[in-house]
Amino acid sequence: MKIYIRSSACISPQNTFGNDNFLTEVVEYNGTRLKAIEPDYKEFVDPKLLRRMSHIIKMGVAAAMDCLKKGDTKMPGAIITGTAYGCLEDTVTFLTRTIEQQEELLPPTAFIQSTHNTVAAQIALILQCHNYNNTFVHKGISFESALLDATMLLKENEADNILVGGTDEMTDTSFTILSRLGLYKRWPVSNLNLYATKTRGSMGGEGAAFFLLTDRVSENNLAELTAIRTIYKPENLAVIEKKVIAFLEENNLTMEDIDLVITGKSGDTAHDDIYEQLNHSLFDNTNLANYKHLCGEYPTSSAFALWLASNIVKNETIPETVIERSIKKITPKTILIYNHYQKIYHSLMLVSAI
Amino acid sequence: MGSTVYVAGLGVISAIGNNVAEHLASFEREEAGMGDISHLDTIHRNKLPVAEVKLSNEELAARAGLPADMSRTASLSLIAAREALNDAAIPGLDALRTGFVSANTVGGMDRSEHFFIDFIKDENKGKLRNVYDHECGSMTEIVADQLGIKGFLTTISTACSSSANAIFYAARLIKNDVLDVVIAGGTDALTKFTLNGFNTLMILDDEFCKPFDEHREGLNLGEGAGYMVLVSEKVAKILNKKPYCRLSGYNNSNDAYHQTASSPDGTGSYLAMKGALEKSGLQPGDIDYINLHGTGTPNNDSAEGTAIKRLFDPHYPPMSSTKSFTGHTLGASGGIEAVFSVLAIKHGIIYPNLRFETRMAELPFEPETSYLTGQNIGHVMSNSFGFGGNCTSLIFSGI
Numbered sequence: 211m212k213i214y215i216r217s218s219a220c221i222s223p224q225n226t227f228g229n230d231n232f233l234t235e236v237v238e239y240n241g242t243r244l245k246a247i248e249p250d251y252k253e254f255v256d257p258k259l260l261r262r263m264s265h266i267i268k269m270g271v272a273a274a275m276d277c278l279k280k281g282d283t284k285m286p287g288a289i290i291t292g293t294a295y296g297c298l299e300d301t302v303t304f305l306t307r308t309i310e311q312q313e314e315l316l317p318p319t320a321f322i323q324s325t326h327n328t329v330a331a332q333i334a335l336i337l338q339c340h341n342y343n344n345t346f347v348h349k350g351i352s353f354e355s356a357l358l359d360a361t362m363l364l365k366e367n368e369a370d371n372i373l374v375g376g377t378d379e380m381t382d383t384s385f386t387i388l389s390r391l392g393l394y395k396r397w398p399v400s401n402l403n404l405y406a407t408k409t410r411g412s413m414g415g416e417g418a419a420f421f422l423l424t425d426r427v428s429e430n431n432l433a434e435l436t437a438i439r440t441i442y443k444p445e446n447l448a449v450i451e452k453k454v455i456a457f458l459e460e461n462n463l464t465m466e467d468i469d470l471v472i473t474g475k476s477g478d479t480a481h482d483d484i485y486e487q488l489n490h491s492l493f494d495n496t497n498l499a500n501y502k503h504l505c506g507e508y509p510t511s512s513a514f515a516l517w518l519a520s521n522i523v524k525n526e527t528i529p530e531t532v533i534e535r536s537i538k539k540i541t542p543k544t545i546l547i548y549n550h551y552q553k554i555y556h557s558l559m560l561v562s563a564i
Numbered sequence: 565m566g567s568t569v570y571v572a573g574l575g576v577i578s579a580i581g582n583n584v585a586e587h588l589a590s591f592e593r594e595e596a597g598m599g600d601i602s603h604l605d606t607i608h609r610n611k612l613p614v615a616e617v618k619l620s621n622e623e624l625a626a627r628a629g630l631p632a633d634m635s636r637t638a639s640l641s642l643i644a645a646r647e648a649l650n651d652a653a654i655p656g657l658d659a660l661r662t663g664f665v666s667a668n669t670v671g672g673m674d675r676s677e678h679f680f681i682d683f684i685k686d687e688n689k690g691k692l693r694n695v696y697d698h699e700c701g702s703m704t705e706i707v708a709d710q711l712g713i714k715g716f717l718t719t720i721s722t723a724c725s726s727s728a729n730a731i732f733y734a735a736r737l738i739k740n741d742v743l744d745v746v747i748a749g750g751t752d753a754l755t756k757f758t759l760n761g762f763n764t765l766m767i768l769d770d771e772f773c774k775p776f777d778e779h780r781e782g783l784n785l786g787e788g789a790g791y792m793v794l795v796s797e798k799v800a801k802i803l804n805k806k807p808y809c810r811l812s813g814y815n816n817s818n819d820a821y822h823q824t825a826s827s828p829d830g831t832g833s834y835l836a837m838k839g840a841l842e843k844s845g846l847q848p849g850d851i852d853y854i855n856l857h858g859t860g861t862p863n864n865d866s867a868e869g870t871a872i873k874r875l876f877d878p879h880y881p882p883m884s885s886t887k888s889f890t891g892h893t894l895g896a897s898g899g900i901e902a903v904f905s906v907l908a909i910k911h912g913i914i915y916p917n918l919r920f921e922t923r924m925a926e927l928p929f930e931p932e933t934s935y936l937t938g939q940n941i942g943h944v945m946s947n948s949f950g951f952g953g954n955c956t957s958l959i960f961s962g963i
Contacts, residue, residue: 304760305673306684322823340819
């Protein structure tokens, strides 16, 4: 069975939402954190509902609604989300109040909206969708787990038009804590210069990207999602190479067939060494692209990468800003996305032109 | 599509026992696990009863073989998951594609609470080790590493239906030929965050809960973990003992009514139960026991009861809420109660619904109140419904 991406929508720190330009006007940030550009949510969500929604819920619901609209679908066959951190803003609000007010006189709203399944639940509630509804919360492969669920549902003939998305929000609190944990750069940089900085840490990021998956052929489909694979704690580079080759072989492909590799290079020297080595070994003869200078580093950033890849094959053009190396003049038809989060969770996605 | 999925091993820890055998003994003695709060540091001590696992964080960590400052959630998880894996005793496990699919609702929140006490006073303060494993996925990762599982791991969080969805997803990984063996279920420890959260919703009973009773006043929170080892047909054939049963049906539906409340007619619950029956090819009359979601809140039990009436009327199988023993263990409840459902088939027992006195006015049926043995139980339905309208029903069938 072939699985197609029928439509996509992406809210990110770039002008990716409600905008037909495909990354032609790149937004520059100087700092250590990239914040999502928020659209006028009223176009997508009832203003009465909006008031209570936190940042992640607004991003998730608006991206989901726009994705459905673009896919000309009113009722999805299933709603599946992936989020590593869930509803951080509401979680921190309730936790802080619990401590500061010594467990007394707490309002319930933040708690109610703190559960990780809130985005998927709110989408179901707005659509009155009683179908399959699930939320995956597994660190750097939260989105990939959701995507695997969606592909299995299609293969099982359980549902069609499956809405699947990856969402994570960065709050001031999570940014502070994750900075203390060493995830982000200690001095401000320009995101357009992220990979040249050669220091530890990346730039923090956030966003929401949704996709409508179907097994029905249509010339309106964006792309084919050929395959997906996750790898946990590979021992060394040789194991990663072996797994990438095996993954391609299972799909009757070799590296020769790959027109473009999109890697998850983050600007963190401690993490980018894997990409640097692969770029000179397995990926040696391939065009290369990066994306984290556009959306920042976060556990579900691979959803941004999938949005990028599916729109590249649809538009038959690679935005200038993502190109790292161009050695073959080729219309990009087959793209491999390879990302790892903190070297622990690695994922592979194959995207092909329809 | 694909293979039949068998249950080959069980593991559970809750307020009524630290393993399967202790649970069976507590059920037989009809001994509930609720009591005054003794481990959780909260102002609700001596006011709100909870169903705590009767071991300190340090004792749990030691039993699990984890560092003493480990999240209680991970310790609970490892103890039950390891019991399930040992119980299954799968020959040649190393050569099989093995995964761990776990669930929880607040990850390492019990440790994050410690971190935040210092952090909110000064952002440079707070021991980072206490917040490092805040994420839900960290709990799964810690346990998978201890069990030596590398093939596949993921975590599901759909509030109170989390671990039922983990079992469901695990079965599908086997049916889709992604994995041969999956340890699936969930874990949650009591935290200040959840206790206060549920308290603000005013759905906690300050007495021991009375599920499905006309005069029920709310739920008691509990904690624990429950896991089962699911295997493919191929693996079932090489086991040294007969598998417990099959996972024959499952369905996930959304109530799409309210973020926390259930619809009055229990639409999501009805669709979940109906879909699970369809998947298993069974009729309502084939179900021999329902392990209810039965939280004890006026809203849940009314919605679930109404949905059962719509689907089962006029022939009601015996049913009970084991939350009258364990309290509501949130993200762990689906896993814990799935273990109980399998044990009901294996041992021919039906668990009593403790403290039930008065039938609900709107329902023509009531839960079982006696501990019954020698029952012939072929098919058990296990219900798990949660915030966000997430409703899941599982059906286990004897072999």
